[in-house]
Amino acid sequence: MNNIPVDSQPKGRKFRSLRWKISFGSSLILLAVVSLFCFVSYLGLMTNFANQQEVEYRRYSLEINSLITTTTRNLHQLAEMIPFLDGMKKALLTSDGENISHVFDAHWALLQFHNDVEFIHFYNASNQLNASWDSLDVTIDDDQLLSKWVRHVNQSEHPINPLLCRESCIQYLIAPILVGGRKVGVVAMGISLVDVFLAFKRISGADIGLLISTKDNPLSQQDIEISNWGVQISALTNKERNHDILKRVNQLYPEMHTLKDSIQLHWNNRYVQMKLFPLDSYEPGKAHLIIITDVTAAVKNIHDSIWKIALIGLLGLIFSEILLFFIFTRLLAKLRDVIFVLPLLANGQFEKFRLSLASADQKQHVRDEVDTLSEAAVSLSLQLEKLEQEVSTRTKMLIEQKNALSKERDFVQNLLDTAQAIVLTQSSEGRIMSLNTYGEMLIHYTEVELKDKSFLQTLIPEYESQDLLFRFKEIHLGERMQLRHEAITHCKDGTTRHVAWLHSHLDKQAENDPSILSVGLDVTEYKRVEGHLAWLADHDPLTNMFNRRRFSEELEQVLSRAERYQHPGALLFFDLDRFKYINDTSGHQAGDSLLKMVASMLSQTIRTDDITGRLGGDEFAIILPEINASGAIEVAKKVLSQLGQAQLTINNRTHKISASIGIALFPEHGANIHDLLAAADLAMYQAKAKGRNAWYLFSDQDRSRERIHTLVYWKEKIEYSHLHDNFVLYLQPIMHVKTKETSHYEVLLRMKDNDGSMLSPADFIPAAEHTGLIHAIDHMVLRKAITQIAHIYKNGFHATFSINLSAHAFNDPELLPILKQELVSNQMNPASLMFEITETAALEDLPGARGLMIEIKELGCGFVLDDFGVGFSSFYYLRELPVDVVKIDGSFIRNLSANSDDLILVNALCSVARGFGKRTTAEFVENAEVLALIEKLDIDYAQGYYIGKPAPATTFFQT
Structure with missing residues (x-):
């Protein structure tokens, strides 16, 4: 009976699956229609978007040209106004450079502050320079270029306004000067286009940048070079973000000319459109403007529209499948006859299963899937009956193999228990499944107590980092094989341990198998040592006082607080007199003892809020917040008095302690660390000059250099x-x-x-x-x-x-x-x-x-x-x-x-x-x-x- 063949395709009976033909065909048609409609809609939306962007770029171009034209017009008006300034008409007629300089000095500040004029030069009718004023280092590399322009204007008597771009773009105006209808010379003026860019940003809302070719001019320290394009970024709005965008575009488009047709970039979940515009300057092709526009909203609207269309099509497809399901329900009723007898197959009643299936079978002219299933079930029953006999034979062999595996498992368990590390396993839901003996000893939890508890919530409750959760999910899914991190692990007795964890993905053979193997190494003692090293980074190990770096940070904070709340304060800077002599005569051990003694005395002398530091060698400093000059002097006297009362005896040699103290007040003598320390240091040397063991208050007459803010x-x-x-x-x-x-x-x-x-x-x-x-x-x-x-x-x-x-x-x-x-x-x-x-x-x-x-x-x-x-x-x-x-x-x-x-x-x-x-x-x-x-x-x-x-x-x- 085991060899009875089953004819899967009897003669005279054709197989047709209407459900698959209709449902599959209708699904393909609907998918094709939806896909075609989505594609056409997408093309239409993108075409409209491109047209709108082109109109916007034409408007940008007009705005930039209008702003530059306005700047040129303002320069013309200033040039025409110069002869009418007080005293200028007479000075220009004399063509005396010294006289022009004297008269125009009174008007230069006004032109500079209110009209942003960068420079102005006056030339006589013989093309010679009479006088000049510059607010910035605005120069032309080729000295003959400006002379050429001046000669041209003197000859033609018509003004010219070239735009020259080197390190930045300067709008020049070279115009004849007329006094009473008589030409008396030429004036040359220049204004930067920075205000034009700021005005464009304010009007259009788009970001703008200026790119200047680096072929003929060197790179400025404030500019950023894009080597592939051979340009430097002379000016750029929203510089921090847009500089990163330009670097990315430079990588994607090594040829800069491709930006002239506008390109779109997906950057940090944003969509950015940018286009390159050549700037009409004196040197063609030297400068370009790049306009950067955020088009995220428009692009996302297009994407949302396409997804909505696709969603509607998908819903239609689902509805069609549901409808087909109900249509074919009656046709599949005979499938129930097969289902009812399948439990007999599962229970091993193979002969009864075949008899029941044969009685339910009815002869039909056209076969379908149920007939095929019935025939396959009969064939399966024959095969299962044969396999059941083979299983009983192999069972004995499996029992023997199980005993061998049990011995291997016990070996692995003993190995994990003796390892000096926490070893635990987690399920796919992140719950603890097992814990080794060393882990129980270290964290004081037993394996039973942690069973089925969340690893993160129980042992690492400060796990709110979404990044850590996301990486654990990656390990569970097999997208990441390992994860290393350090965390504070909480023990049952309330203590914490600093543990370095290594989590590894495990291939699951069954649903209940572990998903992650977690190994933890206790690094608590290492972290304690690391903390001590961090303390040493801020302190002088000999005196336990702040070192120079930390003292500078504290001084900066005190200066900031004093500036905000208008609190006066003082800085005392001193070194020990004859310290080198003590080191040389009694040894460095004596010097170290002396420094410790001074540090101890200072801590007993100063106020609680005062800050002390050892800046190096025998140099000490004290920050006295909220104190005036007389108070600072009293503190200095007190320090000198305390030091004078102490003495150090080493090897039967007694050393007296004295110091020279320099006093600087803030903000009077310096509002920043550099100026204040310099003033205090200078005052300290003045104290030494007075004869040592003295103090000296810094005064403005002592200042060697002062920064003047205009x-x-x-x-x-x-x-x-x-x-x-x-x-x-x-x-x-x-x-x-x-x-x-x-x-x-x-x-x-x-x-x-x-x-x-x-x-x-x-x-x-x-x-x-x-x-x-x-x-x-x-x-x-x-x-x-x-x-x-x-x-x-x-x-x-x-x-x-x-x-x-x-x-x-x-x-x-x-x-x-x-x-x-x-x-x-x-x-x-x-x-x-x-x-x-x-x-x-x-x-x-x-x-x-x-x-x-x-x-x-x-x-x-x-x-x-x-x-x-x-x-x-x-x-x-x-x-x-x-x-x-x-x-x-x-x-x-x-x-x-x-x-x-x-x-x-x-x-x-x-x-x-x-x-x-x-x-x-x-x-x-x-x-x-x-x-x-x-x-x-x-x-x-x-x-x-x-x-x-x-x-x-x-x-x-x-x-």
Whole structure:
């Protein structure tokens, strides 16, 4: 019976599968229709997008040409105006260079500040230079080129305006000078195109860059070269982001001319469109403009549309399959007869199965899949019956093999238990399946206690890193074979161990097999040693004082704090007199003992808040925050007195201790580390010159070199920072006093200097106000702050923020429209924003301030009145201005614990503010004592270095 053949295709019976033919054919047709429709729709959308971009680029080209034309027109107007300046007509007629220089000096600053003229040269009718002025190092490499232009204008008596691009692009104007209808010479002027690029960015919203060929001119230090293209980036808006984009485009398109047709780049989940425009300069092909446009929204809209079309087609396909299923349900009813007898096959009743299947079988003229299944089941029953006999024969062999495998398993288990490492296995859900004996001993958990518990949640609860979770999923899926990381592992007894983990993927043979093998090596002792090395990086191991590097960091922080809160301070710099003599006569061991003694005496002499450091050899320094000149002198005298009372006896030789101390005050003698240390060092040498064991206070007459900051310097620095995005925003937390929760932050402006340091607004805001750049700074802060806050909200953080407004904001007609636009474009809730104004700002234009505040409050924003209490009319402003919060000036808070008068005054200010229904904030909260006092005074919020120092947003909101 086992050899009965089954004819899979009997004669006279044809096989046709209607379900597969109809369902498969209809599915293919629908898929083809949907795919064709998606393809046609995509081509149409992309064609429309390309046409729109082409129109946009033509508009960009017109805007750039218009801006350059306007710049040229302004130069022409300035040239025509020169003879009408006071005294210039007479000076030009004399053609005397010295006379022209004397007269035009009074007008040069005006042209430079208000018209951004970079240079101006006056030439006589004989092409000779009479006088010249330059604000920057603007020169032409070929000296004959400018002379050629001047000769041409003198001869033709018609002005020319060439555009020359070398390290940057300068718009020149060489024009004849006419006095009373008589030509008296030629004037040559130049203006940079930087303002043109900034104006284009402001008008179009697109980023722009200037690329200049490096073939004939050397690379400037501020420029960035793209070697494949043979160009350098002379100017670029949003430089940090766009420079990375250009480097990527340079890799993808080694030939720069391919950008003339515009290209699209997928960059950091954004889509960027860029196009190259040749700049019509004096040297053709020398300079090009590149315009970079963010087209992410348009491209994503196209993709979303195509996906919607595809989804609709997919739903149609699913509906068709469901319909076919119901149609063929009746046709497949006979399949049930086969299903009902299949359990007999599973139970080994092979003969009964074949008899039951034969009785249910009915002769049909046309065969289908059920007939084929029935015939295959009969054949399968015959094969299974044969295999069952073979299984019983092999069972004995398997039992013997099982015993051998058991012995191997016991060997592996003993090996894992003796290994000096944590060895555990995890399931595909990340739950612990086994743990070796050493692991039980180290983490004090037994294998039974950890069974089926989450590895991450139990042993590494600080695992919130989404990156770590994602990598574990990769190992489970086999996409990553190994993962190494270090983590703090929590033990059952409450202790923690620092463990270096190695996780390896295991190939699963069954569903319940382990998915990951985790091996952990205890590195706790290594980390302890590593921490000690980190301490040595900041301290002098001999004296336990700060070393030079850490002391410089502390000094920088103290200077920053002093600058913000206007606190004076002092730096004491001294070295030990005759220290080399002690080393030479008594040995280096004596010198080391002396240095330790000095360090111990200093710690007993100075105040708690003072900072000491050993800068090297026998050089020491002390930072004295919040102290004046007389106080610093008293500290210096005290140090000298303490040192004078001590003596060191080594090998029957007694050494007296003395020092020479130099004193420098900040910010009077230096607002940065370099200037202050230089001043203190100079004062220390002056003390030595007085006869040693003395102190000397630095004075301005001692200054050997001083950096002079002029309006021109700061104007150029502000414009450069605007162009290169060097303005950054810091946040300072403001704590709710009663709940001790921090959900509000003040936005503070900083400027990144060329050396990487951060400059305070006090350095550049006065210059911005004098040169008319304050409005641009207000607009930039508003846009940058709202964009950054919106980004914080999108990452799931919720807080409120205060943004400072300058005193000039109240006469700026563009401020309110910009605020409305940024709120809408960033989808910001206005209630999350507050604006801070000072009493002095409100005093300059009280009606204007009140009007702007009312309009902004109608949008939903709040207001904070800063420096409350310093003015003579504080209570009047509190009644007149629609503010929500008053910020009590830090001069009343700083010494609140030591000054009873300040306590009475602050209590009165708080009572008045509460009477008007205003919340209160205390500034300059710098210790726990002051915080406790303002809590008793029922002040709502606290701000200061004790609550939190200003820092970048990433410090408070990890995204």
